Amino acid sequence: MKILVTGGAGFIGSHLVDALIEKKHRVVVIDDLSLGQKRNLNKKAKFYRLDVQSERIEAVFKKEQFDYVFHLAAQINVRKSVADPIFDAKVNIIGTLNLLECCQKYKIRKFIFASSGGVMYGDTKIIPTPESQPARPISPYGISKHSVEQYLGYYKKEFGLDYTILRYANVYGPRQNPEGEAGVIAIFLSKLLKGEGPIINGDGKQTRDYVFVKDVVRANVLGLTKKGNLYNIGTGKETNVIELFEKIRQLGNFAAKEKHGPALRGEQKRSCLDSSKIRKEWGFRSKYDLTTGISETLEWFKDRI
Numbered sequence: 189m190k191i192l193v194t195g196g197a198g199f200i201g202s203h204l205v206d207a208l209i210e211k212k213h214r215v216v217v218i219d220d221l222s223l224g225q226k227r228n229l230n231k232k233a234k235f236y237r238l239d240v241q242s243e244r245i246e247a248v249f250k251k252e253q254f255d256y257v258f259h260l261a262a263q264i265n266v267r268k269s270v271a272d273p274i275f276d277a278k279v280n281i282i283g284t285l286n287l288l289e290c291c292q293k294y295k296i297r298k299f300i301f302a303s304s305g306g307v308m309y310g311d312t313k314i315i316p317t318p319e320s321q322p323a324r325p326i327s328p329y330g331i332s333k334h335s336v337e338q339y340l341g342y343y344k345k346e347f348g349l350d351y352t353i354l355r356y357a358n359v360y361g362p363r364q365n366p367e368g369e370a371g372v373i374a375i376f377l378s379k380l381l382k383g384e385g386p387i388i389n390g391d392g393k394q395t396r397d398y399v400f401v402k403d404v405v406r407a408n409v410l411g412l413t414k415k416g417n418l419y420n421i422g423t424g425k426e427t428n429v430i431e432l433f434e435k436i437r438q439l440g441n442f443a444a445k446e447k448h449g450p451a452l453r454g455e456q457k458r459s460c461l462d463s464s465k466i467r468k469e470w471g472f473r474s475k476y477d478l479t480t481g482i483s484e485t486l487e488w489f490k491d492r493i
């Protein structure tokens with residue numbers, strides 16, 4: 189199969205490219221390298237350094253004749269989306285529409301979209317949260333992801349473009365950028381390996397569902413052969429920041445003490461995804477527990493810091 193991966197020089201996208209190439213697919217990457225790194229790029233993938241909003245995207249579709257498109261390129265920073273919602277919407281909504289127009293014109297078989305379960309459900313009482321809960325995104329980033337989900341319904345109805353939305357929980361693993369605002373595991377590991385004590389925002393009781401990148405990639409690859417439009421991808425396990433810090437400290441034998449800073453305004457208190465739908469329908473479940481996933485991530489960071 190000929191497959192396009194947008195954002196294929198980024199954290200999750202580059203792991204997906206590796207897995208697809210391993211399965212002998214022909215892979216093309218579109219990435220503007222705004223956050224992604226050339227060194228993440230698999231040498232067997234063909235690379236176009238392009239913004240997803242570019243008019244030149246259509247020429248790439250015409251030339252390459254893709255069978256499938258995985259769309260992971262995005263403005264991923266929630267705080268940046270609050271500071272500059274227009275930029276967020278341009279990349280995440282207009283950029284995606286640019287791709288969808290090409291997908292329907294060049295008769296792509298399926299569009300697989302990286303959405304976010306972490307920002308989709310807001311502060312709900314139903315935890316772990318299933319897909320059947322209403323979407324209540326509270327940031328421009330969450331709203332842009334939700335808008336694309338709505339557009340996908342439209343492109344299917346209007347043009348027959350098949351799609352799968354995967355709503356990821358908090359993804360972690362090798363190659364995650366520790367300079368970002370989200371990846372708390374990458375941030376903690378990189379600080380601890382540099383001998384700096386990380387700061388826990390607020391009381392550290394805020395919980396997240398941490399899913400290892402290789403599990404997320406496996407779900408994406410299944411999307412090539414399985415049917416269905418909307419799935420959460422998580423572990424169903426809630427971990428708070430203090431527990432996470434303790435686990436990392438133990439696994440890496442770090443001496444740093446727990447230090448707290450001010451709470452982030454408006455930060456969601458709890459988030460955890462119910463992923464039983466994909467288990468029932470696709471037979472998929474995440475395999476990595478936190479200990480195994482963090483250990484693998486730690487080894488990767490050790491070699492680079």
Ligand SMILES: NC(=O)c1ccc[n+]([C@@H]2O[C@H](COP(=O)([O-])OP(=O)(O)OC[C@H]3O[C@@H](n4cnc5c(N)ncnc54)[C@H](O)[C@@H]3O)[C@@H](O)[C@H]2O)c1
Pocket residue numbers: 194195196197198199200201218219220221222223224225238239240241259260261262263264279283302303304305306355356357358359360365370
């Ligand atoms: N990391 C998580 O926990 C998480 C959770 C939910 C959803 N997601 C989604 O998964 C996808 C991948 O996220 P990631 O964590 O790997 O982030 P990442 O920043 O490592 O990857 C995003 C990639 O997109 C590229 N990109 C950004 N803007 C672009 C543009 N205008 N044109 C072309 N390329 C552009 C970047 O250079 C980068 O390589 C994103 O869509 C993100 O919203 C991530």
